[in-house]
Amino acid sequence: MIEIKNVTKEFQNETAIDYKDMVFENSKSYMLLGASGCGKSTLLNLIAGIMAPTTGSIVIDGKRMEELSQRERDKFRIEKIGYIFQDFKLIEEMSVIDNINILNIEGIDTQGAPKLLEELGILDKKNAKIKHLSGGQKQRVAIVRALVKSPEIILADEPTGNLNFAIGEQVIKELVKASQGKTLIAVTHDERLSKYFDFVIDMNEITSGKRDVVSEEGTKKC
Amino acid sequence: MLKFALKNMAIKRVQIILVVLSIVISAGIGVLAFNVSNQVSDGIVSNAQYYSLIIGPSGSQTQLVMNTMYFSEEPLGTMPYSVVANLEMDSRVNQVVPFAMADSYNGYGVVGTTSAYLDGKTIKEGALFDDKQELEAVIGYNVARYNGLNVGDTIYTSHSAIEGDTHEQGIKVVGILNESHSSFDNIVFTQLKTLWHMHEHEGEEAHSHEICAILVKAKNPGVALQIINEYDGKHIEGDNDKDVTLQAIEPMNAVRGILKDADNTKYIVFVLCAVILIMNVMIISIITLLNMYHSSKEITLMRLIGISMRKINMLYIIQNGIIGIVSTLLAFGVSRLCLLFMNDYVSQMGVVLNMGKVYPLELVILLGVFVISILPTTIWTLVMSKRNAQE
Incomplete structure (x- = not known):
């Protein structure tokens, strides 16, 4: 369970985001909707431990993230969280499999990668360089890298942002399917994809994200 | 980790090859210059130490040493x-070797001496000549090789x-020397009597027996100095009642003089090496700067x-x-390979370069270049990796 408690995040340009308390249940999928700048990606980064909140707490399975050291947060992220970045965060000159095997540096077992690549239909691209792949294929590689370590929490920041609707929908379906039994929090602008998630949190309804606010309890899917 | 490191290096192979080349050139030249200059110095000094003193007609000390030893x-x-x-009758002396240089054979010098x-x-092949005989020769390796000579010719x-x-x-050729990569390879050695014989039998003006120099091994350095003092500047009656003024020198002193001049050249080489080293640091720094963007994204x-x-x-x-x-x-391998090619050149100075000779300072130079070369990238990496991921 992920709890957001009285969290605010201030940036150097003096903009700030205040988050209302919220809870993400284990094994559920959440879709975060909202305009740019309202704090969706920041929330994912706070949960992942990439950023620290200015005030408040993020509690994951009873652990207060702000109380962990940088090394502990790194360890938590590499072991428990699969993060799918909007811009993929892949090394363009390396092959698909090498981009996944980068996790071996931290001792993560990536033997399950071929199976996941097959499930996502890109096993034949295993040895292809990332720079030779389409946006959809790159997104699938990023998904495999996030899932191969069997994380408890999957965070996906605009996983369909670079894709057209048809491919984006396919990617979301695959992502949700592969995330069965895990907590999935995905940020997207596209309301049409909401039907694939257990919960939708509309962050637009709250504020622009610049001081005073953001977020409310998760709205049950319509 | 190693596997990933190698794969990551393969991506940046062009930059890495540039860095490697830069290090190999600068470190290789530095080590080579240091090694050669020291081996030549050591070799010349070692040759000069073989005899305690040299006696010859007055004149240039350097000329006397260079003539009798090289x-x-x-x-x-x-x-x-x-x-x-x-x-020879002096009890303070262990060995006396007369030396005369005259004539030539197809451009190769002929030295009259004892075995x-x-x-x-x-x-x-063959054997040394018999000092009691005459008209026998032991020839250097190159003399035999380039003139197609064999023992018995x-x-x-x-x-x-x-x-x-x-x-x-x-x-008559009675022996051929093994190749020594030294000036000995290019000389015909024969008995003194042979040289005297040649000149007496061909209607030349009658000479008493003459030589060009004497190489002496004294029993100890103390008596060597005594003998030098006795013979240096001494006037003796020479051919046709002409007085000859002798000089007696300690070869080591003369060689030190030669090496002092060579040291100036050595310093120029070292300055050039330092310039190359600085250029190396600059090149590596530039490559590092170019890599910064790529590395920062990766980190x-x-x-x-x-x-x-x-x-x-x-x-x-x-x-x-x-x-x-x-x-x-x-860099080390290239420097040894260059030593091989330089051997023929320095052999003219009577020095054979030892491929396996490694001076401690060479290792220090290599270590220094190694540290200088990896330092910019390492510092950059440490700085980058310590930044928070979100930056």
Whole structure:
């Protein structure tokens, strides 16, 4: 369970985001909707431990993230969280499999990668360089890298942002399917994809994200 | 980790090859210059230490040493053989080796001496000449090789390179020296009597027996100095009642003088090496700057997916370590290869370069270059990896 408690995040340009308390249940999928700048990606980064909140707490399975050291947060992220970045965060000159095997540096077992690549239909691209792949294929590689370590929490920041609707929908379906039994929090602008998630949190309804606010309890899917 | 480091290096192979080349050139030249200059100095000093003193006609000390030990200068003149006889009776002396240089064989110098002069030289074929005989020769490796000579052949020496100036009397080759990569490879050695014989039998003006120099091994350095003091500046009666003034020198002193001049050249080489080294640092720094963008993206990416700073540092240290080790080993290998090619050149100075000779300072130079070469990248990596992932 992920709890957001009285969290605010201030940036150097003096903009700030205040988050209302919220809870993400284990094994559920959440879709975060909202305009740019309202704090969706920041929330994912706070949960992942990439950023620290200015005030408040993020509690994951009873652990207060702000109380962990940088090394502990790194360890938590590499072991428990699969993060799918909007811009993929892949090394363009390396092959698909090498981009996944980068996790071996931290001792993560990536033997399950071929199976996941097959499930996502890109096993034949295993040895292809990332720079030779389409946006959809790159997104699938990023998904495999996030899932191969069997994380408890999957965070996906605009996983369909670079894709057209048809491919984006396919990617979301695959992502949700592969995330069965895990907590999935995905940020997207596209309301049409909401039907694939257990919960939708509309962050637009709250504020622009610049001081005073953001977020409310998760709205049950319509 | 190593596997990933190698794969990551393969991506940046162009930059890495540039860095490696830069290190190999600068470190290789530095080490080579240091090694050669020291081996030449050591070799010349070692040769000079073999004899305690050299006695010859007055004139340039350098010329006397270069002529008697490296055959590279003309003799200063002649002196009577009677000096040898006197020294042989001197109880302070262990060995007296007379030396005369005259005539040539197809451009190769002819030295008249005793077999003691060839002590320490190994024979490839045949044997040393018999000091009691005459008209026998032991020839250097190159003399035999380039003139197609074998033991038992007869050679005809000449007064000069002018055709028709050849002596009628032949000299029999009794031995061929092993290749020593030194000036000994290019000389014909024969008995003193042979040289005297040639000149007496061909209607030349009658000479008493003369030589160009005497190489002496004294019983100890103390008596060597005594003998030097006794003979240096001494006037003796020479050929045709002409007085000859002698000089007696300690070869080591003369060689030190030569090396002092050579040191100036050595410093120029070292300055050039330092310039190359500075250029090396600049090139590597520029390449590092060019890599910064690529590396920072890569490091940020790894931090974002949760790879620890410690592991990232280790990854780059392994990469830089591999680059540094490969480069310095290559630099060392290239310097040894160059030594091989330089051997023929320095052999003219009577020095044989030892491929296996490694001076401690060479290792210091290589270590220094290694550290300088990997330092910019390592510092950059450490700085980058310590930044928070979100930056």
